[in-house]
Amino acid sequence: MAEEALAITIVDDDPAVLDSLQTIFEVEGFQVRAFADGDRFLAEAPRIRTDCLILDVHMPRRSGLEILEALGGFNYPAPIFVISGQGDIPMAVSAIKAGAHDFFEKPFHGEAVIERVREAVAARRKRSEDRGSSRLSYRFAGADLLTPREREVLEQIAHGASNKEAGRSLGISPRTIEVHRARIMEKLEARNTADLARIVFSESER
Numbered sequence: 001m002a003e004e005a006l007a008i009t010i011v012d013d014d015p016a017v018l019d020s021l022q023t024i025f026e027v028e029g030f031q032v033r034a035f036a037d038g039d040r041f042l043a044e045a046p047r048i049r050t051d052c053l054i055l056d057v058h059m060p061r062r063s064g065l066e067i068l069e070a071l072g073g074f075n076y077p078a079p080i081f082v083i084s085g086q087g088d089i090p091m092a093v094s095a096i097k098a099g100a101h102d103f104f105e106k107p108f109h110g111e112a113v114i115e116r117v118r119e120a121v122a123a124r125r126k127r128s129e130d131r132g133s134s135r136l137s138y139r140f141a142g143a144d145l146l147t148p149r150e151r152e153v154l155e156q157i158a159h160g161a162s163n164k165e166a167g168r169s170l171g172i173s174p175r176t177i178e179v180h181r182a183r184i185m186e187k188l189e190a191r192n193t194a195d196l197a198r199i200v201f202s203e204s205e206r
Helices: 017-027 038-047 064-071 086-097 108-132 148-158 163-170 174-188 193-204
Strands: 007-011 031-035 054-057 080-084 102-105
Touching: 007 017, 007 038, 017 031, 017 108, 031 038, 054 064, 054 108, 064 080, 064 086, 080 086, 080 108, 086 102, 086 174, 102 108, 108 163, 108 193, 148 163, 148 174, 148 193, 163 174, 174 193
Parallel strands: 007 031, 007 054, 054 080, 080 102
Antiparallel strands: none
16 A cells, blocks of 8 residues: 655745745655745644655744744644745744744755654654653643643653664654753753753652
8 A cells, every 4th residue: 555645735935936835846746835925824723644744934924923922833733844045043932932843944855854754653653652651740830831842852862862863762853952952951950951851850840
């Protein structure tokens, strides 16, 4: 039985970028839905089955951040990548904090985009299968402040994974792992990784 083609949705008001991404994914056998307008995408979003969403940060009328918020952020059932130019990195980081999976920085390479999307989809499916098998009890102070993604990252780094290893396991870039790590350290008031492990394990083992 042939493997079902992955479905991807792309939202970008730049015709050149939209056409380029659509071509890249179709050549790789993906089922592609493309939208040049964020409002039109949101109107159809409830009826779209997608394995991954690629969303431009800058669009007229609604920004990528506003669309991300409308989709429910961390509650959206598929990984969301945002497309960011060099000057948009702070906005891309804000999108990650709001629930985006990761970001692509322009100019991007087709092979790298395909690989990262496949990794993200595989990681999301694995997490769905492993749900409920966390090795942390989350009884420590500040645990309720963490987002679902921050909990996943915390589990990786608390057990000694490097940014690269954690990123590979979760299907996100090491750079994005560092964003989450910084947020976790801030929320749990940890000074360094050793202090973080002490907070997590000393409280969890009580």
